[in-house]
Amino acid sequence: MEVSRHWRLQEQRYKLVGETCDNCGVKLFPPRDVCLECAAPAKELYTFTGLGEVYSYTTIYDAPAGFEQQAPYSVALVKLEEGPIVTAQLTDMDEDEMYIGMPVEMVTRKLRTDGDEGMIVYGYKFRPVQFEMAVK
Amino acid sequence: MREVAILGVGQTAVREHWDLSIRQLAVAAGRAALADADVSRVDAIYVGNMTSGNLNEQHHLGALVADHLGQWGVEAVKLEAACGSAGSAMRQGIIAIASGQMDAVLVIGVEKMTETVMEETTAALVTAADADYEGIHGVTFVSLNALIMRRYMHEYGYQHGDFAPFAINAHANGAKNPNALFREPITQKIYERGRVVADPITLFDASPIGDGAAALLLVPAEQAPGAVRVVGSAVATDTLAVHDREDMLWLKAAQQSAQRAYAQAGIGPEDVDLFELHDAFSVMAALSLEAAGFAERGQGVRLAQEGEIFPDGRIPVATMGGLKARGHPVGATGLYQIAEAALQLRGDAGAAQIEGARIAMAQNIGGSGATIATHILRNPIAH
Ligand SMILES: [Zn+2]
Numbered sequence: 001m002e003v004s005r006h007w008r009l010q011e012q013r014y015k016l017v018g019e020t021c022d023n024c025g026v027k028l029f030p031p032r033d034v035c036l037e038c039a040a041p042a043k044e045l046y047t048f049t050g051l052g053e054v055y056s057y058t059t060i061y062d063a064p065a066g067f068e069q070q071a072p073y074s075v076a077l078v079k080l081e082e083g084p085i086v087t088a089q090l091t092d093m094d095e096d097e098m099y100i101g102m103p104v105e106m107v108t109r110k111l112r113t114d115g116d117e118g119m120i121v122y123g124y125k126f127r128p129v130q131f132e133m134a135v136k
Numbered sequence: 137m138r139e140v141a142i143l144g145v146g147q148t149a150v151r152e153h154w155d156l157s158i159r160q161l162a163v164a165a166g167r168a169a170l171a172d173a174d175v176s177r178v179d180a181i182y183v184g185n186m187t188s189g190n191l192n193e194q195h196h197l198g199a200l201v202a203d204h205l206g207q208w209g210v211e212a213v214k215l216e217a218a219c220g221s222a223g224s225a226m227r228q229g230i231i232a233i234a235s236g237q238m239d240a241v242l243v244i245g246v247e248k249m250t251e252t253v254m255e256e257t258t259a260a261l262v263t264a265a266d267a268d269y270e271g272i273h274g275v276t277f278v279s280l281n282a283l284i285m286r287r288y289m290h291e292y293g294y295q296h297g298d299f300a301p302f303a304i305n306a307h308a309n310g311a312k313n314p315n316a317l318f319r320e321p322i323t324q325k326i327y328e329r330g331r332v333v334a335d336p337i338t339l340f341d342a343s344p345i346g347d348g349a350a351a352l353l354l355v356p357a358e359q360a361p362g363a364v365r366v367v368g369s370a371v372a373t374d375t376l377a378v379h380d381r382e383d384m385l386w387l388k389a390a391q392q393s394a395q396r397a398y399a400q401a402g403i404g405p406e407d408v409d410l411f412e413l414h415d416a417f418s419v420m421a422a423l424s425l426e427a428a429g430f431a432e433r434g435q436g437v438r439l440a441q442e443g444e445i446f447p448d449g450r451i452p453v454a455t456m457g458g459l460k461a462r463g464h465p466v467g468a469t470g471l472y473q474i475a476e477a478a479l480q481l482r483g484d485a486g487a488a489q490i491e492g493a494r495i496a497m498a499q500n501i502g503g504s505g506a507t508i509a510t511h512i513l514r515n516p517i518a519h
Contacts, residue, residue, distance in 0.1 A: 009268060030269045036380060056290070058282035058334045060274065064259035067274040075275050077283050077379055085379040087270045087283075095335075100290050111272055121272065 013123035016048040029084040050106030052080040066112045092127035103129040137234045141363035142478045144173025144353030149315040150346040150463030158248035162201045165349035173353040179238040181212040184222030184245040186467035190260035191252045218264035220502020223470030223509025229354045230369045245468035246349035264503040266377040280504045282334040285419035292434040299418040300327040301440035303340040306454040310461025312487035317463030341418040346463035350471035364478045368397030368512030376506045389508035390427035397510040405429035409493040412473035414501035415458040456488045470500030481515035
């Protein structure tokens with residue numbers, strides 16, 4: 001794994017920094033230089049709240065190389081409250097607690113390791129919304 | 137633009153071919169297509185393949201395959217569009233002939249993926265997804281389809297068992313195809329007992345990987361009056377990541393490529409006699425039927441439950457086993473589909489023959505819907 005490849009995504013991985021389109025106003029995550037809605041240039045940074053709900057989920061038993069030690073683990077599509085859907089792992093919950101529509105919040109966790117001595121990549125996962133956060 | 141005909145068809149069986157390398161597989165299928173067409177020299181070779189760099193430490197397949205087929209000097213290149221590689225190679229072959237630049241083109245899809253350990257193969261396949269925003273979270277190809285299937289069931293109110301007809305049909309048809317990897321029919325009960333791979337996807341919802349190659353020899357139709365014609369050919373793309381889709385239950389690229397192909401052929405879905413769809417996962421079969429116009433939104437599963445996808449139904453699918461039973465050597469699959477469609481129209485499908493088929497459609501999906509190639513074939517000779 002190359003350090004720079006993950007280093008340049010640190011704002012996205014640690015803080016969910018996406019973009020707002022100046023032209024149509026849509027919020028984008030992951031950020032892309034061309035707006036997904038209107039194809040205008042999108043440059044304005046926007047930090048997502050990290051709150052959303054489970055849109056779909058599944059559990060992986062046969063993991064790809066680099067993720068074997070984590071298996072089994074659950075991945076989800078999470079619909080952020082600002083609109084975009086992100087792919088991420090669910091954490092701090094059992095599979096039988098998961099349901100479509102479940103409120104979740106972003107946390108920072110270990111995404112993958114590269115052997116015993118290699119780099120550790122951190123980034124966002126989602127857990128059930130904690131009580132005090134839910135009452136806003 | 138010149139009309140294109142399929143003069144030769146060749147394929148290897150889909151297997152774990154321990155005794156054959158990637159070049160040997162490609163050469164076997166290529167030679168079979170040349171022999172079938174009775175052609176010895178071609179102008180170009182387009183090779184569809186996805187994972188040779190990751191799994192075989194071998195890129196540059198265009199030159200490799202041309203070299204080992206004895207076609208030194210020809211234009212040759214590999215095309216990669218994940219599981220849509222071979223359908224994309226077919227498209228390039230058609231453009232080459234239709235434009236008048238080439239008079240004989242060999243298109244070959246090849247994949248050699250069973251000799252690496254499963255974790256490596258799984259990691260190679262997930263490169264079809266967005267590495268920075270999907271792959272890094274440990275998703276697998278199966279899991280992306282599981283996310284789509286769960287949402288499909290949630291929105292349309294289906295149970296897992298409702299998807300059984302896709303697997304039952306594919307395995308029944310695969311039993312009639314000597315090149316198929318799985319040749320045993322299954323029942324509803326066997327389907328429902330399938331091991332969970334990534335909930336709600338079980339063993340019989342997912343297609344097996346395999347080693348294999350399929351090839352077609354393409355020529356201008358005016359040089360091959362009785363041969364099967366390619367009357368529609370289109371490739372369309374959608375967002376690479378599933379999470380970026382406006383509607384992940386609608387294969388926009390399938391709709392777009394099918395509509396373009398229908399327009400070229402001057403037909404609609406009601407005219408198609410059989411459909412080789414990309415049933416890599418049961419939910420993809422349903423979504424393909426919907427996007428290609430054979431079923432309303434959310435009704436693809438219903439169409440299968442009504443029996444309309446079986447050989448005697450309104451729109452037979454996976455007539456020689458589909459990806460589920462013939463097997464899914466990913467970058468070769470698109471040309472297996474078209475080869476099977478051509479054999480059906482020629483009346484050469486053996487025990488799997490759909491009687492009286494005149495128009496066949498093949499649809500090859502790359503990734504979870506980001507590249508979709510649709511081809512429509514017609515038999516010029518009425519049965
Ligand atoms: Zn915009």
